[in-house]
Amino acid sequence: MSISQPPQWVTDLQQYHGKRPESLVSGGMESLCPLIPQNVIVRVDSNDPIIPKETYIHHRMILKTILSGKLNAIIDGLSFPMETGDSVLFFPFQFHSSVDAENYPKHSFIAISFTIPDNNILSLLPLKNRLLKLSPDNLSELKDIAGAFYGNNEISHSRALLKLSGILLDLVEKYSGMVDNVPPESGDNIHYRIYDFIRKNFNKKLSLKSLAAHFGYSPENIRKIFQRNFPGLTPGKLIIRLQMQDAVELLENTSNPISEIAEKCGFSDVFTFSKRFKKITGHSPREYRSMLLHNRKESQNGQ
Numbered sequence: 001m002s003i004s005q006p007p008q009w010v011t012d013l014q015q016y017h018g019k020r021p022e023s024l025v026s027g028g029m030e031s032l033c034p035l036i037p038q039n040v041i042v043r044v045d046s047n048d049p050i051i052p053k054e055t056y057i058h059h060r061m062i063l064k065t066i067l068s069g070k071l072n073a074i075i076d077g078l079s080f081p082m083e084t085g086d087s088v089l090f091f092p093f094q095f096h097s098s099v100d101a102e103n104y105p106k107h108s109f110i111a112i113s114f115t116i117p118d119n120n121i122l123s124l125l126p127l128k129n130r131l132l133k134l135s136p137d138n139l140s141e142l143k144d145i146a147g148a149f150y151g152n153n154e155i156s157h158s159r160a161l162l163k164l165s166g167i168l169l170d171l172v173e174k175y176s177g178m179v180d181n182v183p184p185e186s187g188d189n190i191h192y193r194i195y196d197f198i199r200k201n202f203n204k205k206l207s208l209k210s211l212a213a214h215f216g217y218s219p220e221n222i223r224k225i226f227q228r229n230f231p232g233l234t235p236g237k238l239i240i241r242l243q244m245q246d247a248v249e250l251l252e253n254t255s256n257p258i259s260e261i262a263e264k265c266g267f268s269d270v271f272t273f274s275k276r277f278k279k280i281t282g283h284s285p286r287e288y289r290s291m292l293l294h295n296r297k298e299s300q301n302g303q
Helices: 008-014 122-127 136-149 157-175 190-201 208-215 219-229 235-253 258-264 270-281 285-302
Strands: 038-046 061-068 070-075 078-083 086-090 096-100 108-115
Touching: 038 136, 038 157, 061 070, 061 157, 070 086, 078 086, 108 136, 122 157, 136 157, 190 208, 190 219, 190 235, 208 219, 208 235, 219 235, 235 258, 235 270, 235 285, 258 270, 258 285, 270 285
Parallel strands: none
Antiparallel strands: 038 108, 061 086, 061 108, 070 078, 070 096
16 A cells, blocks of 8 residues: 655645744744735826926825836936836835936836835835846736726726735835945035025925025026926925925824914915915815715725
């Protein structure tokens, strides 16, 4: 009577037999990237040379990968030359734009934007301000993620999110420990220092005149510096965008009174804040919060 051999996977696992952990309640394995992206939106597109270049800001993460052509991605005033297969990760509230590379007026790309639960982005910091190289497997998985978003039903949304998590984890493992993700000269560039100052003080009473006095430039020079390094953006627009982004975050994630939110965002009164908010978003702060609560209730009822 022959005794059947155990399957190979059983044999493989038996090598750990008897190796007891030091503790059964703590000290287990932890991931370098302990997160699953949510609210994922996928866009596969190409640039339009006719549309004027603009500087953008979002409160979402965006993983952008070049599918064809070349361009220079400008992130917080720093330039990252990109070609087919290259990626960058835009972090929340980073200012970014694209400048077509010479002799390459057109490029195509996939942009995957997402939010992080509880804004826990610390594990992704090794990827900030860095040109990223995805592995061939990662590049192939982009197709699966896009397919799930656009409904080809080959894989579920949940599995697509796990694939995106896997891509981020692979990148974090690859680039953790590297210290060259921010060019050392970036802090010496005047446009970067002006941007950083506005980012840290946008909720205070800033003006072109006060910026010029702080940095020792004329107001006109400050404006020209922005025109060269942040296409389509002025210091005034930058301040307003930061104020609105902060307002949206507070409306979405807190129950603070609107008057308190207006003050935190740098407005002297609720009327001015509400008028500005409605001009940018199409809704008053109160309407925006009501719609948000309604959508959340519908989402919970649908689960």
